[in-house]
Amino acid sequence: MDLLNAFVALSNFVLVPAIAYGSQLALGALGVTLIYGILRFSNFAHGDTMAFGTMVVVLVTWLFQSWGISLGPLPTALLALPFGIAGCAALVLLTDRTVYRFYRAQKAKPVILVIVSMGVMFIMNALVRIILGTNEQNFADGERFIIGAREFKKLTGLNEGLAIKTTQGITVITAVIVVALLFWFLNRTRTGKSMRAYSDNEDLALLSGIDPERVVVITWVIVAALATVAGTLYGLDKSYKPFTYFLLLLPIFASAIVGGLGNPLGAIAGGFVIAFSEVTVTYAWKKVLGYLMPESLEPDGLVQLMSTDYKFAVSFAILLVVLLFKPTGLFKGKSV
């Protein structure tokens, strides 16, 4: 019984949140890795792209709510998602036209593109702040829990409750669908294959008649979709505050690099590695250990390895270790 209780406590505080967070990071990292693979630079504006897409979703959700449209137990934001993706895609395509294309034509060094993306980051950040402000926005509605802690206790007779939020369930399901679609697209369709060819070897791809501008446009649209989905899921699960999205840049980059930049499978693995380490290192293990250990050995303190504020340090430490010992990441990524 104690063993079961320990497992439930572990699931409730570590496994479920880490899986949800990992899915969000994985979607974000996929966007970063695609840009890196096709356009060949690290996009510092990715966090703010996520914030912009989510902002559109938030605005459309409010509009739907004022019209009385809802999805019943599911959050209305899911209905607004396509509009968010469209808005975000329009913005990134506009940026590509006005900003990035010039440097692509010049074959500028990747580091120049990184600096350019810093400028884009400033502008996107300002746009979100001007349109929506800097405050925390709430746009989640519908049923809060798939299963609440009290119901779970009644159902199983255990001491520990397991609560799964609707948003956590939706996060995982959406992430699975999106990733499946993406991989189907990249591996099965002609356009997807041309993207992979372009990423693997630009010259050969050009020789075989692939239109580079078309590849770039499709990449940006996919990245906008991934960023908006990731941002919306994160916003539903935690809360929407423009500034937190900027800070997400660090764990997202860590995920992409740990998995191997330019490798989509690696981005997903990296997302979960980072999420699980962040949550386990900053979780207070007292409860779980209390069930597992004999009474005399029960710990007095919280058994928290590090306070939650150091979660960046965790993703960063993993990043450094991977870079030092396996510079191309866990899955073989590119190193330009």
Added chain:
Amino acid sequence: MSDTTRKIGLFALVGALIVLTGLMQSWNSALQILNMGLISAIMALGVNLQWGFAGLFNVGVMGFVALGGLATVLVATDPVPEAWKAGGPGILIALLMGAGTIVLASAAYRKLPKGAVRTLALLAILIVGFLAYRWVFDPSVEAVEAINPAAQGNLGGLGLPVLLAWPVGGVLAAGAAWIIGKTALGLRSDYLAIATLGIAEIIIAIMKNEDWLARGVKNVIGLPRPVPYEIDLQESASFVEKATSLGLDPTTASTLWVKGLYAVLFTVVLLVILWMAQMALHSPWGRMMRAIRDNETAAEAMGKDVTRRHLQIFILGSAVCGIAGAMMTTLDGQLTPGTYQPLRFTFLIWVMVIVGGSGNNLGAVLGGFLIWFLWVQVEPIGLWLMELITSGMADGALKTHLLDSAAHMRLLTMGLVLLLVLRFSPRGLIPEK
């Protein structure tokens, strides 16, 4: 237009802008802009050393600036003897143990043959070391933080003159840069960028959370100053007399005098660092750096130790940022870790360097002044513009929203300025020769 007239013209323009601020707004705000402009120029010089001379992409400027601020507290505040007695030795021993664990682990990694034994030994060293460290560290920290938490709760500083904190801030930042450089400088440019971005966030997280060090988010206020206090000046008879003889009221005169003194101090530091940077740029060492920047492989083939040179200039540039950080905290008179934001302290400095002209010290200085001026003045200008736009509108939610959003115009402007300069004048206002 010749090169020199262009330089003089641009600097005169910045000077005129500041004077205009003095005439149109107030001399206090003009001096404020001047002071922060001086500090920004020093930060830009530091980044220019790394990026302009050597092509190192450091986006962790905020971390080094914050370390400089930390140095001010550690040097200038008075020590808290009770706290030292309660937990000082414990904390020091714990930190030494932590460092010892890392040294031991890296020695084990190098000495032991590759295999399962090494992995197990490494894990054992790290886990035992971490547990021992926490076992000593936690009770000491608790003891220190329990002492007079409303006003202190930290170990305090050394009680030395605050001017000493400026070089110490540089040294502290240089030390951190050495650790980072040792691990991350071998990496590709965008990996170095992510690594430095992460380090900066970690430094801020440590400063926010380790209350025993500098009170964390409870902030340290009332830091000692290298210049007299306004209130003392207003009470001094001779100062009041001098002020009235100049036709100023004593309160304004005292604030102006204090800011002016700061400006003199900062100008001296800026001139010294600028002179050193210029000498470095035109020395054989500077030429070697630029050679490495332009073609690493060729420089290596000529027998230059690229990694060592990179480490050297990374440390130097970070130290300059640390000095500027200490100066800024001294000017503010307080350390508030919550106010360090990457957009303001990392990316804004980058805009200064790029706009001014990377690789050119005078360009970096110009960029520092110009961008800081814009950063401060865009907000009132934006508000004025918004008021003009909305003047015909009826009062309502949209009008209030538009007026509120004027505050965010500065980010938009910075992004636009950066993109425009990169596109139409990629070498900056004062290009590298």
